[in-house]
């Protein structure tokens with residue numbers, strides 16, 4: 237993988253921050269965009285802009301074709317069985333709320349259990365709390381293991397026939413670990429439950445075969461994988477798709493509307509009421525093409541190399557405490573840590589003074605930070621354009637934080 241060549245495709249990486257070269261290590265929050273993605277969006281608006289599925293004129297037909305081609309690109313990228321299983325949403329949060337408000341609200345009842353882990357992003361936690369309140373179902377958590385990991389073993393004792401819905405991350409946005417989705421799904425399904433996977437931190441970083449995972453719903457966002465903000469995906473398995481109710485109602489999702497009642501179109505239109513984010517879908521397709529050209533296995537191995545290097549360097553600094561397992565083998569390309577006695581925000585602020593962008597805070601995982609008994613952590617997350625020189629800059633900034641803040 238030629239990182240220097242890749243970097244040329246990202247104009248923002250030429251930016252100076254506080255008179256230093258920008259070192260962007262906040263990729264888990266959102267990734268940067270290659271010129272090609274921005275150009276694809278511009279091209280759509282300049283040359284094809286029209287509403288989809290509604291007009292018989294040329295522009296509308298072209299826009300519709302671009303939108304549906306984007307759906308096909310997504311389907312191929314995650315190995316979906318058919319493009320009708322791909323529902324465009326505004327992002328992971330929207331996708332998870334979709335499942336909560338459709339399948340879960342209709343099917344859960346008192347006595348049922350919703351199973352999550354203690355390390356979920358708020359987007360995969362709060363929607364289930366609301367559904368639990370509405371339906372009388374109870375929430376249970378798979379606890380964090382002593383070494384900061386969560387394994388299949390931890391899930392096993394929690395999966396019973398009462399678990400009607402299990403919702404968990406594929407890759408954690410704080411711990412940096414990857415869950416064995418296939419094995420967990422198998423157990424949940426054997427016990428009669430359905431599985432919802434939050435793939436926000438997985439799809440951008442690894443090759444995926446969603447059919448092979450055995451889950452029922454898989455959610456992710458475009459903006460974390462070089463695509464634009466405001467577009468995301470909910471993949472729904474064939475078996476569930478047919479019986480799923482619409483999430484929103486209005487134009488574009490109907491078959492027949494009468495004064496007192498209406499019927500619905502088939503998937504995916506059934507689930508995409510209103511004017512969709514066509515430009516977003518076109519931009520996402522361009523991002524997928526870009527990632528596919530690099531090759532997802534190359535993306536994963538590049539990130540792993542950076543992670544291994546970063547962990548090795550961080551281990552040389554005594555004050556650094558890792559969040560999640562220190563063993564890099566079970567980790568993907570992000571690392572969260574804190575410095576004994578120094579607040580994460582202060583570390584991030586010193587890093588910013590030398591151009592290094594990291595995230596500090598609870599990373600939308602307040603219950604996890606409470607469990608770990610730390611107010612906040614620093615998170616450095618890597619992507620295709622990051623280099624070892626940038627990791628060195630991160631380390632330099634951490635050492636500087638200790639020097640300045642004591």
Ligand SMILES: Cc1ncc(COP(=O)(O)O)c(C=O)c1O
Pocket residue numbers: 264265326327328329330357359360405407408409434436437457600
């Ligand atoms: C694991 C995880 N789930 C869900 C989300 C929410 O994604 P979005 O804000 O794109 O909806 C994020 C974003 O940081 C995430 O890391």
